[in-house]
Amino acid sequence: MPRDERFILNPLGLVGAYRITCRKLEDERGFLERMFCGRELAERVGFGTIAQINRTFTRLAGVVRGMHYQMPPSAEAKMVTCLHGKILDVIVDLRKGSPTFLHHAAITLSADDNCVLFVPRGFAHGFQTLQPDTELLYLHDNYYDPGHEHGLFPLDPELGVRWPLQISQISDRDRSHPIISKDFEGVIL
Numbered sequence: 277m278p279r280d281e282r283f284i285l286n287p288l289g290l291v292g293a294y295r296i297t298c299r300k301l302e303d304e305r306g307f308l309e310r311m312f313c314g315r316e317l318a319e320r321v322g323f324g325t326i327a328q329i330n331r332t333f334t335r336l337a338g339v340v341r342g343m344h345y346q347m348p349p350s351a352e353a354k355m356v357t358c359l360h361g362k363i364l365d366v367i368v369d370l371r372k373g374s375p376t377f378l379h380h381a382a383i384t385l386s387a388d389d390n391c392v393l394f395v396p397r398g399f400a401h402g403f404q405t406l407q408p409d410t411e412l413l414y415l416h417d418n419y420y421d422p423g424h425e426h427g428l429f430p431l432d433p434e435l436g437v438r439w440p441l442q443i444s445q446i447s448d449r450d451r452s453h454p455i456i457s458k459d460f461e462g463v464i465l
């Protein structure tokens with residue numbers, strides 16, 4: 277790894293999606309970790325400029341949020357970090373024509389694993405909290421656009437996501453996302 281590279285990209289089997297390990301620079305006081313670098317990440321994963329940063333706090337374990345995505349022209353890539361607690365994070369490849377169309381990857385993120393999930397444009401994103409009081413930080417490379425936001429039902433058998441805990445809470449909106457129809461064509465980027 278070149279000396280100034282701060283991120284280790286771990287492929288997730290869905291082209292363009294990565295579990296990114298942030299290098300810790302440690303000393304006797306503790307550590308410094310670079311959580312974002314526009315130059316390095318633009319070159320390596322295509323995420324260059326931050327449009328918005330969100331933080332979510334989820335009180336209970338077992339809560340499912342998602343599966344959300346935005347259609348063009350507001351398709352967005354996300355970098356998701358767990359600041360407190362633990363989640364099972366799930367992404368679904370919705371890119372039309374992708375060899376892994378409708379395939380998903382599921383990874384755990386926790387406050388002490390110095391990892392970031394990179395979710396490319398054209399993917400749906402959702403998670404289940406595995407601990408109470410879980411906080412996430414989101415970097416978005418496009419703006420929130422309710423008019424172009426869509427969702428998938430997290431328990432859709434077509435997705436086959438195995439949520440580890442019994443669902444303790446899910447918003448009415450997430451509960452009402454449609455089941456994927458056979459003519460669902462996905463996201464055309």
Ligand SMILES: Cc1cn([C@H]2C[C@H](O)[C@@H](COP(=O)(O)OP(=O)(O)O[C@H]3O[C@H](C)C(=O)[C@H](O)[C@H]3O)O2)c(=O)[nH]c1=O
Pocket residue numbers: 330332341342343344401402403414420447
């Ligand atoms: C997504 C979003 C929402 N909002 C507003 C809209 C609602 O008034 C309120 C809660 O929205 P929602 O219930 O959609 O938020 P979550 O279900 O927690 O969505 C989050 O969890 C899933 C897993 C994600 O991937 C979303 O990107 C992430 O934000 O925040 C904003 O103001 N900006 C935003 O970017």
